Amino acid sequence: xxxxxxxxLDSWFIRTTASRERLMELNEAIKWKPASTGSGRFGKWxxxxxxxxxxxxxxxxxxxxxxxxxDGKEEMCIGSYAxxxxxxEKAVAAGVMAENPLAKAGFVPxxxxxxxxxxxxxxxxxxxxxxxxxxxxxxxxxxLDLIDVWFDxxxxxxxxxxxxxxxxxRFDSRExxxxxxxxxxxDQTRGxxxxxxxxxxxxxxxxxxxxxxxxxxxLDKNGNKMSKRLGNAVDPFSNIEKxxxxxxxxxxxxxxxxxxxxxYDEAGVKEVTGKLFGTLYNTYKFFALYANVDGFTGAEPxxxxxxxxxIDRWILSLLNSLVKEVDSSLEDYEPTRxxxxxxxxxxxxLSNWYVRLNRKRFWAGxxxxxxxxxxxxxxxxxxxxxxxxAPIAPFYAERLWSDLLGEGSGFSSVHLSLLPAADETMIDRxxxxxxxxxxxxTSAVLALRRKVNIKVxxxxxxxxxxxxxxxxxxxxxxxxxxxxxxxxxxxxxVVDANESGxxxxxxxxxxxxxxxxxxxxxxxxxxIKEMSQQQIAELEKEGRYTFTSIEGSPTVTVDxxxxxxxxxxxxxxxxxxxxxxALDVTVTPGLKAEGVARELINRIxxxxxxxxxxxxxxVRVVLQAHPAIEKALADYSGYIAAQVLADSIEAAPxxxxxxxxxxxxxxxxxxxxxRV
Numbered sequence: 001x002x003x004x005x006x007x008x009l010d011s012w013f014i015r016t017t018a019s020r021e022r023l024m025e026l027n028e029a030i031k032w033k034p035a036s037t038g039s040g041r042f043g044k045w046x047x048x049x050x051x052x053x054x055x056x057x058x059x060x061x062x063x064x065x066x067x068x069x070x071d072g073k074e075e076m077c078i079g080s081y082a083x084x085x086x087x088x089e090k091a092v093a094a095g096v097m098a099e100n101p102l103a104k105a106g107f108v109p110x111x112x113x114x115x116x117x118x119x120x121x122x123x124x125x126x127x128x129x130x131x132x133x134x135x136x137x138x139x140x141x142x143x144l145d146l147i148d149v150w151f152d153x154x155x156x157x158x159x160x161x162x163x164x165x166x167x168x169x170r171f172d173s174r175e176x177x178x179x180x181x182x183x184x185x186x187d188q189t190r191g192x193x194x195x196x197x198x199x200x201x202x203x204x205x206x207x208x209x210x211x212x213x214x215x216x217x218x219l220d221k222n223g224n225k226m227s228k229r230l231g232n233a234v235d236p237f238s239n240i241e242k243x244x245x246x247x248x249x250x251x252x253x254x255x256x257x258x259x260x261x262x263x264y265d266e267a268g269v270k271e272v273t274g275k276l277f278g279t280l281y282n283t284y285k286f287f288a289l290y291a292n293v294d295g296f297t298g299a300e301p302x303x304x305x306x307x308x309x310x311i312d313r314w315i316l317s318l319l320n321s322l323v324k325e326v327d328s329s330l331e332d333y334e335p336t337r338x339x340x341x342x343x344x345x346x347x348x349x350l351s352n353w354y355v356r357l358n359r360k361r362f363w364a365g366x367x368x369x370x371x372x373x374x375x376x377x378x379x380x381x382x383x384x385x386x387x388x389x390a391p392i393a394p395f396y397a398e399r400l401w402s403d404l405l406g407e408g409s410g411f412s413s414v415h416l417s418l419l420p421a422a423d424e425t426m427i428d429r430x431x432x433x434x435x436x437x438x439x440x441x442t443s444a445v446l447a448l449r450r451k452v453n454i455k456v457x458x459x460x461x462x463x464x465x466x467x468x469x470x471x472x473x474x475x476x477x478x479x480x481x482x483x484x485x486x487x488x489x490x491x492x493x494v495v496d497a498n499e500s501g502x503x504x505x506x507x508x509x510x511x512x513x514x515x516x517x518x519x520x521x522x523x524x525x526x527x528i529k530e531m532s533q534q535q536i537a538e539l540e541k542e543g544r545y546t547f548t549s550i551e552g553s554p555t556v557t558v559d560x561x562x563x564x565x566x567x568x569x570x571x572x573x574x575x576x577x578x579x580x581x582a583l584d585v586t587v588t589p590g591l592k593a594e595g596v597a598r599e600l601i602n603r604i605x606x607x608x609x610x611x612x613x614x615x616x617x618x619v620r621v622v623l624q625a626h627p628a629i630e631k632a633l634a635d636y637s638g639y640i641a642a643q644v645l646a647d648s649i650e651a652a653p654x655x656x657x658x659x660x661x662x663x664x665x666x667x668x669x670x671x672x673x674x675r676v
Contacts, residue, residue, distance in 0.1 A: 012055040012064065012145065016198055020049045023201045030197075031181075031211035033333045034259045038212075041189045052198065055145035059124055062147045067132045067140035074134040080165065082109040084122075087132045094133040101130065112166055154195025157208055181211035181333060186259070188214070213333055214259050218252075221265035234264055246393035247273040253392055254339035276343050277396060279351045280385070284400060286355060287378050290362040293615075296375045298383075298405070303373040305426060311482075312377040314435045315354045316426050318345065319381055323422040326388050339392055342385065350381055353439065357482070363615075379404065390414050437472070437579075438479035438486075441465060444581045445487040448572040452585050456488055457602065458595035463489045464571075464582040466497040468541040489583070497537045502573060502582060504536050505529070507562040517554050524554055528561060536563065589631070596629055596664060597636035603662040604644045607673045618645050618676040622659075625651040628667045647676050 016023070024046045032038025055064055065078040067087075078084045085107070091097040105119045124146075132140040152159075157177055161167040170176045178200065184192055193212060200208035220226050226233040239248050251272045256262045290296075305313065322345045329338035354377075361374040383404050390397040394415065401414035445463060449456060463484070467473040473494055476483075480492045508528040510521070517524050527547050531539070539545040539558060546555045565573040565580045573582045587595070604621060613619065621644065623629060629651070633640075637649045659672040 009057060011053050012066070012143070014052040014054050014198075014202075016049055016052045016202070019198075019202050020046065022205070023049070023197060026201050026205075026207050027197065030207055030209065031333070033211065033213045034257070037186060037189070037214045037259070041186070042193060045189055045194065052148075054148050054151060055143070056148055057144075058146050060146075061123075061149060062152055063122065063124060063127045064143045064145045064147050066143045068143060069134050069138045069140050071138075074136060074138060074140065076132060076134070076140060081107070081117075081120075081122075084130075085109045088130060091131060091133045094137060096131050096133045096139050101126070112162065150191055150195045151199075153192050154197075154199045154208075157196070157200075178207050179209040181213065182209045183213040183215060183258070186214040186216065211333055216256070216259050216261040218262050218264050221263050221267075223261070223263050234266070239266060239269060243269050243273050244395070246396045247277055250276065250339060250393055253335050254343060255336075257334075257336045272343075276346060277393075280346050280382075280396075280400070283346070283351050283355055283378075284382055284403065286359075286362075287375075287382060288403070289615075291375060291379075294367055294371075294375070296367075296372075296379075298376075298379050300372060300376070303369055303376060307369070308373045308377065309370065310431070311354065311357060311435075312373050313426070313428065314431050315349065315381060316377060317428045317432055318349055318435075319384055320422045320424070320426045321432065323384065323388065323420050324427075327419065327422070330391065335392065338388075342388055346385065348439075350385075353435075354378070354381075357486075384420050386414050387417055387420050434475040434478055437475050438483050440579055441476070441479075441483055441581060442486045444574050444579060445483075445489075445583055448574045448581070448583045448585075449487075451574070452572050454585060454587070455595070455599075457598035458488070458587065459591045459598075460487075460489045460584055461586065461588070461591065462491045462493060462584040463487060464493050464495065464502075464584075466495050466502060466580050466582075468497045468537065487583075497540060497580075498534070502568070502580060503566045504533065504575075504580065505564050505566070506531050506536055506539070507564060508556075509560055509562065512560050513556070517552075520550050520552060520554060523550055524556075528556065539563075590635075593631040593635050596632035597640055599664050600629065600632065601640055601643045603664070604640075604646075604671070604673055607660060607662075607671070608644065611673065611675075613675060616645075618647050620672075620674050620676055621646045621649045622655055622672040623649070623651045624655055624659075624670040625653050626667060626669055628664060629669065 024043070027038060027043060027046060030038060032042070065084075066075060067078070068075040076087070078087065081102075085100070085102050086109075088097060088100045088102060092100055102120055107120050108116055128142060128144065130142065134140050157179065158164075158171070161171060161176060163171045167176065182192075182196070188194075193214070196208040200206055218226070220232040220234070222232075224230070224232060236248070247269055251269045252262060252264070254272065255268060305316065308316075322341055325341045326338045329335070329341065358374050358378075361371055364371050382400065386397045386400040386404065389400075397414050401417075446456065454460070465476050467476060473496075476492075476494050480494075484490070484492050506528050508525045510525065513524065514521050524547060527550060531545075535545060539556070539561075540563065544555050544557045546553050563575050563580065565575050565582070567573050568582070570584060570586050571582045572585050573580065575581075600623075604619075608617075608619065621641075623633070633649065633651055640646070641649045655670045655672050659670040662669055662671050
C-alpha cells in the first residue's frame with residue numbers, strides 16, 4: 001500500500017541470452033505435467049529470456065566469489081576452497097595478507113569431512129577480510145554483493161552430492177542425475193524450474209530433471225484463496241487428527257489433478273473416509289470373519305485360474321487390468337487417475353458386485369474347491385489393493401497388508417514389497433465387457449424400480465432387453481441368470497431392437513455438439529429430434545449416425561445424444577446410453593407373497609444381528625398371525641427357515657413376552673426370534 005522507489009544499481013549478470021535457443025531445445029525433452037505449462041508459461045519465459053541478474057546487495061547469503069583490483073582491470077573468480085586456499089597463500093607471500101585464515105583455523109584442502117569444513121566460515125563479514133593478489137601484484141578485494149539465492153536452488157543437484165569434488169563418477173555416469181521428477185508450485189516457472197534448467201543447460205548441455213509436476217493451489221470449498229483474515233483457512237492438522245492423514249491425502253489426490261487448483265471441502269474427506277476406506281474395511285472384515293471360521297490362511301495350494309468360476313475370473317481380470325492402469329498412470333505422473341481407478345474398483349466392482357454376489361459361497365459348510373476359490377480370489381484382491389494403495393495411503397495399506405499376511409509373509413512391510421505386475425493371461429476383455437453390460441442393465445432396472453417405488457425384494461415377472469447386435473445378444477444371454485437374480489425378475493427376454501415394440505426418441509446434447517457444428521447446429525438439432533425408429537436403431541447398432549442431407553454431413557455418436565424410450569401401459573421403460581430396458585411392473589398375488597417372504601427374511605436377519613447371534617446359531621421364529629403374511633408363510637415357510645437358520649417358522653395369535661415389533665409396508669407385526 002506504500003509507494004516503492006526503484007533506482008538503478010551496477011549488477012553482475014549471467015549471459016543466459018547466449019544459450020536461449022539451446023535451453024528451448026532442451027525444454028522439449030522434459031515431461032511437463034501439465035504439458036501446457038512447459039509449452040506455455042515456461043516455454044514463453046524461455047522465448048523472452050533476459051540475462052540473469054546474479055548479484056544482490058545484501059548481507060546474508062552466499063558471497064559472490066569475485067575479487068577485483070581497485071581499477072577494475074584485473075579480476076579473479078574462485079571456484080573452490082582449495083583454489084581460494086592457494087590464492088590466499090600467494091597473497092601472503094606477496095605481503096598483501098599477514099596470514100592465511102584458513103590455515104590458521106586448521107582447514108586442510110582436500111579433506112571433505114564435515115569436521116574439516118566446520119573449522120571455517122566464509123560468509124560475510126569473514127570473507128570480506130580476505131585480500132588476494134592479481135597477476136600484476138595488485139591487491140584484489142571481493143565484490144561486496146551476494147549471489148541470488150535462486151542460483152543456490154538451481155545448483156542443488158550438484159551441491160547435494162558435493163560435485164565435482166565428490167561423487168564425480170556417479171554424476172558423470174548419470175546414476176544420480178538428472179532427477180526423475182521434481183514438483184513445486186506453478187509460480188516457480190521463473191524461479192526453481194528455471195534456475196535448475198538454466199544451470200544444467202549452460203554448464204552441462206543437458207536437463208536437470210526429466211519430468212516436472214507444477215502444483216496448483218489449495219483453495220477453500222468455494223474456490224477462494226484461504227486467508228486467516230477472511231476466516232476461510234482450513235487447519236490441516238485438525239483435519240488429519242479428525243480423519244487421518246490417508247483419507248485427507250487420498251481426497252486431495254483423487255479430487256483433482258495435482259496441477260489443478262483444489263477446492264478443499266471437509267465434506268469430501270468425510271465421503272472418501274466412508275466410501276473408500278470404510279468400504280474396504282467392511283470387505284476385509286467380511287473376509288476375515290469367515291476365513292477365521294474356516295481356518296483359511298492364504299497358504300493353501302492355488303485353484304488353477306482356468307478352473308475357477310466365471311465371476312472369480314472376471315474380478316481377477318479386472319484386478320489385473322487395474323494393476324496395468326495404476327502402473328501406467330503412476331508412470332505417467334497421473335496419481336489422480338490411479339486413485340480414481342482404485343476407488344472405482346473397490347466400490348463398484350469388488351464390494352458392491354463381487355462380494356455381494358458371492359456371500360453364499362463363503363457361508364457354505366465344507367471347504368470345497370468352489371469355496372476355496374472364493375477365498376483365494378478375494379484374498380488376492382485385498383493383498384494387491386494394499387500394494388496399489390500404498391503410495392497414496394501408506395498407513396492404511398500397511399495395516400491391511402499386515403492383517404492379511406501376518407507373521408512370516410516374506411515382507412515385513414507392504415512398502416518393502418514390489419509393486420505388482422499385471423498378469424496378461426488373466427485379462428479377459430470380453431468377460432469384462434460382458435459383466436459391465438450386466439452391471440449397466442442392473443443399474444438401469446434398479447433405477448426403474450425406484451421410479452415406480454417397487455423394492456428390489458419384490459419379485460417381478462419379466463424384463464425385456466432389446467439388443468442392437470449379435471454380440472450384445474450373446475453377452476446379455478450369457479449374463480441372464482445373474483441379471484435376473486440382481487434385479488429380482490422371473491424372466492429375461494432378449495429381443496432385436498427393431499422388434500421390441502418400444503418407441504424411442506433422441507435428444508441432442510447441445511453442449512457437446514454446439515462447439516463442433518455451430519454453423520448447422522439448429523438444423524442438426526431438428527434432424528436429431530425427428531430421427532425415425534430405423535435411424536435410431538442404426539445409431540444404437542453402429543454407435544454413430546451421419547446426416548448426409550445436412551451441409552458437411554455431420555456425424556453424431558451415441559455419446560452426443562440421449563436416447564429415451566417411452567413408457568407403455570404396465571411397463572416401465574428406461575435408457576442408459578445406447579441401452580434400453582423395459583420392466584413389467586405388474587405385481588400378481590403370487591409375486592406379492594414371495595416379496596413378503598423376502599421382507600420377512602430381511603427383518604429376521606436384522607434381529608439376529610441386533611441380538612448378537614453367532615452366524616451358525618439356529619433359531620426358532622414365531623410370528624404374529626396376520627392376513628398380510630398368511631400366503632407368504634403358506635408358500636415359502638421352508639425357504640424363509642433355510643435363509644435365517646430357523647428350526648421352525650410358525651404363526652401364533654399371541655406371542656411370548658419380549659417379542660419385537662417389525663413393520664412390513666404399512667402393517668406392524670410382532671415377532672419372537674430365540675436361539676435354539
